[in-house]
Amino acid sequence: MLSDNAPLLSLNGLSACIGRQTVLEDVGFTLSNGQCLAVVGGSGAGKSTLLRLILGLRKPAVPVAGHLCFDGHDYALSKASSGKPMGIAYVPQSPAHGFDPLRRLRWQWQQLQRLLGKHAAGGEVLDALGLPVLAKAFPHEWSRGMQQRLLVAMALLEQPKMLILDEPTSALDPLIAAQVLTEVQRVAQECDIAVMMVTHDLALAAQFADQIAILHQGHMVQTGPAQQVLTAPSCDYAAELVAHRYWQQENPESLAAE
Amino acid sequence: MSMSLSNPNVKQTIPAMPGTWTLMVFALTLGAGMLMTPYDPTQADFLNRLATPSALHWFGTDHLGRDIATRVLYGSFWSLGLSLGVVSIGAAIGTIVGLVAAQNGRWVDMILMRTTDSFFAFPELISAVTIAGLFGPSTMNLVLALIVVSWMKFARLVRSLAISVVQQDYILQARLNGLPAWRVLWQHNLPNILPGVFVLWTNSWSRTILAISGLSFLGFGVQPPNAEWGAMLLDGKAYLLTAPHIMIFPGLAVLFAVLTINLTGDRWRDRLADNI
Ligand SMILES: Nc1ncnc2c1ncn2[C@@H]1O[C@H](COP(=O)(O)OP(=O)(O)OP(=O)(O)O)[C@@H](O)[C@H]1O
């Protein structure tokens, strides 16, 4: 059994490459039960790759070095390793690929319920995310934002030990984005779920995350408590990112003027 | 997307398929005709040689006095049925090869795909003629020859479809959530692959009808006295000028069958293109 203060997940020295290109170098962080970590960074920084490696997926990138400890189990990460940590739910970046196009959404939702042995559960999560009743719709009949919210709902239904969300609000308007993350936060606190999410929105990160990790070109340039990262960025890139956010916040009229 | 073989819910979304209906009516007519015809397709009747179409012999009779309408009906067993068998076996082999290649990747994939490529090097008709030449002309050898050259397209198609499906996140989710691999294959991979296979299958079916008829016409395929459409064309060749009906009706049968199947396939392809 884990003691209360041992982290749920700790990652050390993860390096990974796609072909000959190194996409992650010496990445590491720790995450405790019930905590929320926001990963921010530019497009192509390697955020999605990092998430998929933690899930034990070896596409597109293959780990070359590193050590993962999740829920008391150790996983050495290398070209030959093959262990997959159990009990992590994942919301992929692209909602369009998250559903079988041939199956009705209700079927896919019910199949998940069957797999989890939770028949008829999860209705309140759908409500809280503002989703309509899962009628006979096929995935393509729902908007991207609705698909994305349903993926989040499915991940929450699993009540995993850890939730990995890849830009879960990329297709949502700011109000619904906040609503979704509030629900995620509620379930996470209720069930003591650790959350790791990628986001491009520092305001959301500031609001919901306990910790922020900044990824820049495959390096984790800063990681720490959210307030500390936002107020005392430790490197040029982090400073630039944070400054940009405050510029937007303090000068709303300059945006409107354009 | 509109096709699934296993889920009744999804089937309801398939709109009426005129091409499919034509095919079914075609098949029923052939079956009923075979039951109702008073003639034997292979029994010669020398008193009635080369009769022109009449009320008794709708399509006339051939040089041995056999009823051509009856022979066209029974010929459908060879031309349509045999080719259907050949294509289906080829499709099954190709689908399995493609799936195995896509699932395993790496060297398995490489070996299977190089093998497929090398089989593509055999031109269809020539290899059939070669096999007939080596082992003697017979229906069995024809079938083997056509299967040997029919599976590669399926293997390539299924491999590429399967690779793109396997990388989709819903497959991954299903696996992460503990759905056994074979059920993922059965519930998600196959239904997403089969519509594409089906279109190729109709396409190959009509090509195989032409191949069987062509080879039989050349004398390499179905042997007399069996009533295969291509073999019937061969029978009528000597009488082209004096009794053209011997060739016209089996020729029309080939034309009509190939056209119907091709149109059905096209219709399905358009449907799929609309829905993807
Ligand atoms: N399938 C792939 N094949 C080859 N290279 C890839 C593949 N997927 C990603 N990469 C490379 O890996 C690097 C990191 O990509 P990744 O998708 O992790 O970025 P990201 O931080 O998630 O970006 P975004 O914010 O746009 O989602 C990029 O340089 C990209 O070029």
Ligand SMILES: [Mg+2]
């Ligand atoms: Mg990404």
